[in-house]
Amino acid sequence: MQQLxxxxxxxxxxxxxxAVDILVTDGIIEKFSPARGEPAPAGVVATDLHGLFVMPGGVDGHVHFDDPGFTEREDFGTGTMGAAAGGVTTIVDMPCTSLPPVTTPDNFKTKMKAVESKAYVDYAFWGGTTPTFIDSGAFRRxxxxxKELGVVGIKAYTISGMQTYPRLDTRQMVMLFEAARDFNMLVAVHAEDYFLATYYTDKIIREGRSDPLAYKDxxxxxxxxxxxSTVLALARREHTRVHIVHMSTSAGVDLVRQAKGQGIDATAETCPHYLxxxxxxxxRLGSLAKCTPPLRDRYDNEVLWxxxxxxxxxxxxxDHAAGIYPREKVTDNIWNAYAGMPGVQLRVSLMLHxxxxxxxxxLYRFGEIMSTNPAKRLGLFPRKGMLAVGxxxxxACIDPKAPMTVHAEDLYAKNKYTPFEGRELRGAVRQTxxxxxxxxxxxxxxxxxxxxxxxxxAV
Structure with missing residues (x-):
């Protein structure tokens, strides 16, 4: 079928x-031509986009859609509906917040069977591993x-709150990095030092604090x-491709900048809430805004930008990760709140504004940070992330000047809450x-x- x-x-x-017309054949871009307002050729289905800004479909490289296993929080149906409504055409789901986690081929197939009938947009998976698999040597198999099944890479944690997906210690991380180098696989790391975070968290709990800043401190x-710093040092030593997820601190930015200058194959992402x-x-928001890592300071916002x-x-x-609302997100004791929030539907509009x-x-650079760069790093390019022949x-078809106000009730997430409630933006997704x-x-x-x-x- 041909479309214009x-x-x-x-x-x-x-x-x-x-201003262009885009000819599409069987879902693939075939040609760009200057927009002339002429009728489409016979047999070609025409769609008039009326001058909307058209960017490459958004690629969200880090979501937790919890399916199967934790679908009271989110599932692939509601998650990908939100993605579609937010101009996101490809999501990459993390391996850790589903049961079973995506750590073996059988678990991968279980995941695929659970989600394939629910997805409204295209999707890819991160794979994972565990300390048990590393210590037994099974991870090298x-x-x-x-990778052959098509995961974009392997996700690891230096600190984890999930019993089904524990953290890796430094020795196990070295072994993972060695194998990832040998198999040419990307390693994504949730990077917070376990011992520092655990020591200060336990200390503050003993002091009896339960306010929001107790969690931050x-x-x-x-x-x-x-x-x-540890992850980048290992990447340098083992010549491993590494990706730092949800960067939240100015110091982290400085370290990644230095690493890139030294030729380390490192990339980083951040999230709208950290910006x-x-x-x-x-x-002001309390438990509603609890996330991991926690929100930082205004200075960090600016350095991240x-x-x-x-x-x-x-x-x-x-890092779309919705808790059950209100049960897991409304509490006066910050330690009892779920750490996470929905975000996939709002990413394009928040960032465009x-x-x-x-x-x-x-707007070209905007397309890079929202679509092209994640597609490249995650092995989805050039099929995804670019407006190009082939x-x-x-x-994502956007009216950049259209006003919109964020309301949780408008989200397609299974649990409708957002720390951006009431925020007035300019730029709305009209079609995807x-x-x-x-x-x-x-x-x-x-x-x-x-x-x-x-x-x-992934390729």
Whole structure:
């Protein structure tokens, strides 16, 4: 089938917009031509985009959709509906918040069977491993098997609150990095030092504190740069490709910048909440804004922005991880609250407003941090993350000037809450297309339906 998407505005590298028509054949971009307003050729299905800004479909490289196993928090249906409504056409689900975790080929297949009929957008998986598999040596058999199945890489924790997915100690991390190098696999690390965070958390609990800043002070600032430093040192020594997830501290940014300057194959992501929220918001919002790592200080916001603008931070993900609302998110005792929040639906609008409208980032660069860079790092490029001949026809169609106000009730997440409630933004997603088919329109419809989304194998 041939489709012609007419009157699209696409960004050029200098940030200017070019009016084009996009010819799509069987879900693949075939040709760009200047928009002339002429009728489509016979047999070609025409869609007029009326001058909307069309960016590469968003790629959210870090979500927890909890399916199977924890679907009272989120599932692949509600999670990918939110993605579609937010201009995200590909999500990459973490291995750790499902049962069983994606650590073996059999577990991978269980996951696939559970989610494949639910997805509204395309998806990929992170794989994982455990201390038991490393100590037994089984991980050297399992990692290449997971790679063959198409995972984007392996996720590891230096500190973990999940019994089913424990942290790796430094010795086990070295062994993982050696194997990942041998099999040419990317390792993503949640980097907070276990001993520092545990020591200060236990100390503050003994002191009887349960206010929001007790959690921030316990999950001490220095835990992140200490762990990041260790991870980068191992990456340098073992020549391993490494990715730091949800960077939250200015010190972490400095370490990644230095590592890149030394030629270490390291990338980093951050999240909208680490760019837009800080300790003042944590005090104001309490448990609703609890996340891991915790929100930091206003200074960290600004250094993270600087790192994103200069390329030290490669892209923006959400770490979408919804707790059961209100049971897990409304409490006066911060230690009892679930650490996480939904985010996939708001990522594009939040970032478009702050990065482009407020801070002057050009729209081409915006497409890089939201789509192209994660697709490249995670082995999904050039099929995903780019408007180019031969790429999938994945589009987020946006009115950059349209006002919108964030309301939790408008989220498709199973648990409807957000620390951005009431925030006024400029820039709204109007339509989303995956492989040429419309998966969302601004009237709240999902024309392609559940099960349209397909698994994308990393290369």
């Amino acid at each position: 998407f007419q009157n699209a505005q696409i960004a050029q590298p200098d940030g200017t917009l070019l 399992l990692l290449p098997e997971l 316990g999950r001490t600032y220095d835990a992140e740069p200490l762990a990041v 837009l929220l800080n300790r003042e918001d944590f005090v 600087a790192g994103l603008l200069d390329g030290t931070i490669d892209y923006v993900a959400t 702050e990065a482009c409208t407020v801070r002057g980032m050009n 790429s999938d026809a994945d589009f 297309y995956v492989r040429g088919n419309q998966v969302y329109d601004s009237s709240g419809k999902f024309p392609a339906g559940a099960g349209y989304g397909k698994f994308i194998k």
